[in-house]
Amino acid sequence: MEENELIPADDFCSYHQVSWAFITSLEDAGIIEIKRVEQQHFIQSEQLKELEKLVRLHTELEINSEGIAAIAHLLQRMNELHRELLTVRQKLQFYEH
Amino acid sequence: MANFIDYYKILGLSKDATSDDIKKAYRKLARKFHPDLNPNDTEAHKKFQQINEANEVLSDAEKRKKYDQYGENWKHADQFEQAQHQRSAGRPSAEDYSGFSGFNNEGGDFSDFFEQLFGQRHSSRQQKTNVRYxxxxxxxxxxxxxxxxxxxRKEIITVNGNNIRITxxxxxxxxxVIKLKGYGGPGINGGPNGDLYIKFVMDNDTNLNRTGNDLSMTVDVPLYTAILGGEVTIDTLGGKIKLKIPPETLNGTKTRLKGKGFPVYKEEGKYGDLFITYNIKLPTGLSEEEKNLFRQLANLNK
Known part of the structure; x- marks a missing residue:
């Protein structure tokens, strides 16, 4: 697994048929981080999951990068709330018993 | 036999919908139910699957024609199907707008109805919908x-025939949920493997309630111990604990034992607290002598 830690951004873009501009716009929005090594661009493999999700939303629902940035923040917020809900439910259970 | 599926109804359309209507309806619903926008929501995933299938049929002129023609009598479509296969063999795909890929493995297949009417999904589309690196x-x-x-603890779990030792x-x-990096599906074109997520489901086999790292339990205390004070021994997950009961302890009194709760995840030597609620047990089946003594007590308090 270690050898796959950095994914060449070109490979990623051509595989997914997304523009490099889309990737950089996500970087500008602070959603992903791009590594630059000797003028080459790389994506960290641990960010691939999130990135591929956003790429799917971009290509499949035709949402532009501004929209994707907003969605990414909302999804994150939703995740936090979901986790909080689970904790609160657990606490409530304690009082209902 | 599979049940008939009303694809128009799924997309909220009437039978005379134009291809533009279909496209619009599909996109509108897809934006609502896309799995990436609805994490942890299996209902939405299912719905999305249906929308996709409806779109696959209605957005393809030939499939739609066949579907419309046979409708609820689709079971007699066999002959038509044979002719259709011959005709479509050399035809380049008119539609390049393929379905969606957002599913995980679960629920990725189309319905039996679809497969019986149209056969397996066309492989070209299938591949295109699986957009992952x-x-x-x-x-x-x-x-x-x-x-x-x-x-x-260490445990060995089996995933897809592989034994994985986990701690x-x-x-x-x-x-x-704990993540085992690289134990998911293989990457495509040199992409990294997916991960394996293990979700823990707790089965409470104790008389303790757990809230985070804290535990709580009810402890029975005999009346005499509660009034005069004394000791009660309880069983906890960490072993036996002797509790000092102060004289005149009231029913429902709560006490906290610091550090006698559940271990804190990944912080060795750190524990939550144990909350105890005393339940004073009144004696029953009193002898005549005991009753007399209680009567004396009662008279003293008159």
Whole structure:
């Protein structure tokens, strides 16, 4: 697994048929981080999951990068709330018993 | 036999919908139910699947024609199908707008109805819908007894025929997910493997309630101990504990034993607290002598 830690951004873009501009716009929005090594661009493999999700939303629902940035923040917020809900439910259970 | 599926109804359309209507309706619903926008929502995933299938049929002129023609009598479509296959063999795909890929493995197949009417999905489309570079993530559930979660343990689990040795740290919680990097599906074109997510389901085999790292329990105290003070020994996951009961302890009194709760996840030597509620047990089946003594007590308080 270690050898796959950095994914060449070109490979990623051509595989997914997304523009490099889309990737950089996500970087500008602070959603992903791009590594630059000797003028080459790389994506960290641990960010691939999130990135591929956003790429799917971009290509499949035709949402532009501004929209994707907003969605990414909302999804994150939703995740936090979901986790909080689970904790609160657990606490409530304690009082209902 | 599979049941007839009303694809128009799924997309909220009438039968005379134009291809533009279909496209619009599909996109509108897809934006609502896309799995990436609805994490942890299996209902939405199912709905999305249906929308996709409806779109696959209605957005393809030939499939739609066949569907409309046979409608609820689709079971007699065999002959038509044969002719159709011959005609479509050399035809380049008119539609390049393919379906969606957002599903994980589960629910990725179309309905029996679809397959019986149209055969397996066309492979060209199938491949295109599986847009991933990084391998798929796998999800698994692991049942844990609460008493087991008290200590760090090693366990061997089998995923897709592979044995994986995992260490489960003490203090793991129900609903908690641990990630095993690289144990998911294989990557495509040199992409990294997906991950394996193991979700823990807690099975409480104790008389303790757990809230985070804290435990709580009710302890019965005999009336005499509660009035005069004394000791009660309780069993906890960490062993026996002797509790000092102060004189005149009231029913429902709560006490906190610091550090006698559940181990804190990945913080060795750290524990939550144990909350105890005393339940004073009144004696029953009193002898005549005991009753007399209580009467004396009662008279003293008159």
């Amino acid at each position: 990084r391998g798929e993530d796998y999800n698994a559930e692991l049942k844990q007894k609460l008493s087991d979660a008290y200590t760090t 489960i740290p003490a203090g793991i919680e129900g609903g908690q």
